[in-house]
Amino acid sequence: MHRVTLPPIGTFRAWRDAARSFLAANVPPEQILWGDHATAPDLFSDDSPPSGGGAVSVPRSFIQMAETVVWHSDPERFAHLYAFLWRLRETPHRNLMSDRGDRDLARLRRMEKNVRRCQHKMKAFVRFREIGRPGAARRSFAAWFEPTHHIVEPTADFFVRRFGDMDWRILTPDVSAVFEQGKLSFSEGHAKPDLPEDASEALWITYFQNIFNPARLKVQAMQSEMPKKYWKNLPEAAYIPRMIAEAPMRARAMAEAAPTLPPARVEQLKAQLASCKSAWSGPSEALPKAIRSCTRCPLHCNATQAVLGEGPAQADLMIVGEQPGEMEDLSGRPFVGPAGQLFDQAAAKAELDRETAYVTNAVKHFKFSVRGKRRIHQRSDVSEIEHCRWWLDAEIATVRPKLILAMGATAARSLTGKETGLHARRGTIETGRAGLPVLITFHPAYLLRLSEPEVRKQAEAQFTQDLALAATFVAPDKAPAHSDHLQAFTQEAPSPRAP
Structure with a gap:
């Protein structure tokens, strides 16, 4: 052995x-x-x-x-x-x-x-006190520390790097570290010395008390990071119980003394907040001119013009697309490009008369990126949708339709606040932000992008079915004879048209 x-x-x-x-x-x-x-x-x-x-x-x-x-x-x-x-x-x-x-x-x-x-x-809890003679070439300090493990030797280099311009010694019951004249040495354990008072200690305690935030006090978390076993050698620890006891009173005093905004500043903030809300208050006849001159988001900088909605001023059905395409941007009319042509074909099959509906878009300006000589459509982001909702809400308030047909995710987000799960929501009627029923369906541009014939054929049939449902909802007495399920639906869902 x-x-x-x-x-x-x-x-x-x-x-x-x-x-x-x-x-x-x-x-x-x-x-x-x-x-x-x-x-x-x-x-x-x-x-x-x-x-x-x-x-x-x-x-x-x-x-x-x-x-x-x-x-x-x-x-x-x-x-x-x-x-x-x-x-x-x-x-x-x-x-x-x-x-x-x-x-x-x-x-x-x-x-x-x-x-x-x-x-x-x-490293955190060693507290030095000055022991050197006044006027000495190098200041000298000493500290007493009681570690749980034998860590003085592997930790001493930290203090050498940090306090290399002074002499110091860290005394512990196990091993003591001594740094004098730039040289580090170790000796065996030492009894706790009677260290003198340090004038800078009072300044440290004052600083410690002033950085204490009573509103953020968590006693258990503090004791986890600063265990009580170290308190007896920390000069500031003597003040901790009193600071804990006074924390609730100090927190209340801080809350009562918190600064408040002056009335003039409050009114300015309220005005700025109101300007961001979607609340058009002008006359309905001034709405088209206001939309044409819109600069609420950067889209107006590159688009040719704002594309206004068109249709009867008091239509029972409002049809909302996502945003104008290139043809709409050039002509100034909604749904005149390839997607609009596909919509017209499906509307004819569903016996939905476009001329009786108010047709518009959730976003009024064409968003695109330039590739060579082409302008490629880009999807509107959340900020642009929210800025343009100002105008869409104004159109809804003016038209007051019985039903709104939301075509595509952008329209669904603007009208209901949610754009995800469009396939699962398609063909269903939800309550929109304005309190009116909103029928969710595909955007015709989505159908044009489908490359597989069978998938496109099925999607077009679903789209046509949704248009037929919209036509039956606003005019149940004109429902096609073969649309029994649509008649049953409209009998259970009376018109919610606002007075």
Whole structure:
């Protein structure tokens, strides 16, 4: 049986050299007793190092883990590391070091995490007090800290980088770090010293109290990040209970003292908010001119003109498309291009008279991108749809139809607030934003894009059926004789036309 006693300073190097010797000599874990300076001696163990053996290859990922785990306070940490290292000889390094289900590796990873957390606490909770003589060439400071693990040696470099222009010492019960004249050294543990008061400490406490926000106080979260075990060595901790007790009163005082907007500014904000709402209040005869001069969104910059709706001013049916195409942009009339021609053909089959309906678009300007000499249609975005809803709502208020036919996703969004699931919603009647019934169907341009004949034929039949449903809804007495299911529908759904 071999015994290894590792020193409190330079622990990792000592463990690494011993583990390398034992591994090269093929000494199994159960034949080694690992300990540190606090471990009781064993009468039957041999302190002499093993001899013989060859080169040893150790994966870098294990070394990185061991460099942290050796500073854990668990007395079995050295044995656990060597036992896992022994297993690495028989298992491919990559497989074992990445096996999250391995119990031994999981234990070492937890120990590694605990050590790193303790290092973080040391960096956050060490409080220096000045101990140097006034007028000395280098200022000198000292701090007392009680870590959970043996982390002074691996953490000292952080303080060297941060406080390299002064002398300091961090004293702990285990190992103390001393930095003097630019050189770092370590010594064994130290009893808690009687450090003098520090004039800068009062300034720090004042700052700590002023950055405390009582409205965001979460005691459990604070104690999780700042455990009570460290409070006794933190000068500001003496004020924490009082700040917690006074937090509700201070939060109420902050709310009462919060600044308010002056009345003039409030009225300006209300006016700006009202200007963004869709609420046309002008006379109906002025609506066409207002739409033609619209600059509410950037689409007017490139389009030829705004395309107005057309049809009877008091139509029972309003038909809403998505936006003008190139032919509509040039002519100034809705649904005169290929999509409009397909609509007219389907309307004739469904016995829907377009001349009796009010036809318009959700977006009034043509949106496109230029490719060579062609203008390619582009879909309107949400902002453009919402800006143009100002005009669509005004048209609805003027026409007051019994039913609105929404053709396409853009029209469905503008009228109902939802554009998804168009295929599932097609042929159904929903209540729109204006409180009127909205019949959802395809846009004729969608039918033109279908390349498979059977799919297009079926979609056109559904589109025609929807147009027939719209015609029957607004004029049940003129329903075709073969449309029994449409007659039954209109008998169950009376006209909701506004008075």
